[in-house]
Amino acid sequence: MASVSNIHISQLATTIAINLPPNNNDINFYMTAPTYYSWVGLGFGAQMANSFMLMAYPASDGKHITISPRLASGDREPQFDRSYRVRLDGNSTVDGSYMVVSGTCFNCRSWAGGSLDSNTNNQPMMYALGPSTASGTSRIASNDQGVTLQKHTAYGxxxxxxxxxxxxGGTGVLTSIDNQVNTGTQPVNTYGTNSPNGVVIGDHDTLGLAHGIIMGVATLVLAPVDVILGGGRLLASFPLIHAICSLFYLLLLIAGLGTGIKASAEYVATQHFSTAHQVLGFIAFFLGLVLLGLGIALHVGRALSSAGERGIVAVAHKWGIRFLWVLMLIEGGLGLQLAHASLGLMIGYIVFAGASFLAVVFVLACLWCIGGRRSRTRDGVRTAGIVDGGRGVFNTTPRKSVNSRKTSGDSEPVIIPDNRHPRYVEPSNGMGTLNKVLI
Incomplete structure (x- = not known):
């Protein structure tokens, strides 16, 4: 009888088998899984924490296999450990719609935090399959043994x-097994009602998904509205709407920050918070807090009057809102790249974000033109009021005919008929033109 312990998970079309050579600490392993999944992994232990794992995925040429020995700490992504030596044999390949992984892990029966019991019928084991391209995740094709792997979509x-x-027997025994025959045990039901057959299918990175949805709504829905309402003239007309929109905007930023921090802690590439997406995310959040403070200062100080609209605080608030939105648009693209989103999803986001940006620019330009025309009209009216006692210099409306009045000292005003025109004549007393009198 072959010295093999194997399992076939029909729901996942996946087979896993091992062979333990006597008198050493090596492990011969064999795994086959559909290329529908981005990676396949075999774990030694009852739980992810402190377990040893062998994880496999297509190499950069799409034909060969990359194998990565990893150690898991808590519920975080297992981290590549180069102290373990693994060799794949010639049977390892991407064969049509299947990944075939066959090889030997040398001195792998013990690791930091655990070991493999070589004399038991009940050694706890685990398996997992990475998210599929159908879930929006791009296919992994890398020679890097430490590449970031997204959370599994199926496991048991x-x-x-x-x-x-x-x-x-070695790996030759493993590659000759019948995938439909199990010489090991079936998956055990250790997950309660979530795994009636010992298999959990449809597991996703819920934190990462929640983070993406929250920030997508904030960036592509609320932010454009906030930018338009914060444009000055509309802000003066609808301050309450702008305040409510800004409040929801800030709440989404807080929720996005919280889910982002929690999700980042699960992955090796993000747990140090040093990626461009994370750094810009923190900058955007604190900028949002500053803009909130400026907005409150504007309202409390009644600076949104005609004079306040041109104040430095109002200008900083208005342009800060616009800069924050552009920063968040960039953030969204970096986040999708960090999450290994599919090319189609990336293109869709770029198109939608670009269309939103152009639409907002168009609306702001229209508001600026309308506001400038009204401002020029008001300025023209004011200028006309300064000249000619408040009547426009180009005002051709005739004055109403009124009777003139003339007073002399404290005497009662004398009415001069409208058809009488004053004229000057020389007096007969010879006093000259300096003594002109009005008759």
């Missing part, structure tokens, strides 16, 4: 007989 546990797996 089973018990393996290491007694049955111990013996000579």
């Amino acid at each position: 546990r089973y018990l393996m007989s290491t007694i049955q797996a111990t013996g000579y």
Whole structure:
């Protein structure tokens, strides 16, 4: 009888088998899984924390396989450990719609935090499959053994007989097994009602998904509205709407920051918060807090009057809102790239974000033109009022005919008929033109 312990998970079309050579600490392994999944992994232990894993995915040429020995700490992404030596044999390849992984892990029966019991019929084991391209995740094709892997979409546990797996045979025995025959045990139901057959299918990175949805709504829905309402003239007309929109905007930023921090802690590439997406995210959040403070100062100080609209605080608030939105548009693209989103999703985001940006620019330009025309009209009216006692110099409306009045000292005003025109004549007393009198 072959010294093999294997399991076939029909729901996932996946087969896993091992062989334990006697008198050493090596492990011969064999895995096949559909290329529908981005990666396949075999874990030694009852839970992810402190377990040892072998994770495989297509190499950069799309034909060969990259194998990565990793150690898991808590519920975080297992981290590549170069102290373990793994060799793949010639059977390892991407064969049509399947990944075939066959090889030997040398001195891998013990690791920091655990070990493999070589004399039991109930050795706890785990398996997992990475998210598929159908879920919006781009296919992994890398030679990097430390590449970031997205959270599994299917996983399960089973018990393996290491007694049955111990013996000579090597990887050749493993690759000749019948995928439909299990010499090990079936997946065990350790997840309650979530795994009636011992398999969990449809598991997703819920934190990352929540973060993406929250920030998508904030960036592509609320932010454009906030930018338009904060443009000055509309702000003076609808201050309450702008305040409510800004409040929801800030709440979404807080929720996005919280889910982003929590999700970042699960992955090796993001747990140090040093990626461009994370750094810009923190900058955007604190800029949002500053803009909130400026907005409150504007309202409390009644600076949104005609004079306040041109104040430095109002200008900083208005342009700060616009800069924050542009920063968040860039943030969205960096986030999709960090999440290994599919090319179609990336293109869709770029098109939608670009269209939103152009639409907002167009609306702001229209508001500026309308406001400038009204301002020029008001300025023309004011200028006309200064000249000619408040009557426009180009005002051709005739004055109403009124009777003139003339007073002399404290005497009663004398009415001069409208058809009488004053004229000057020389007096007969010879006083000259200096003594002109009005008759």
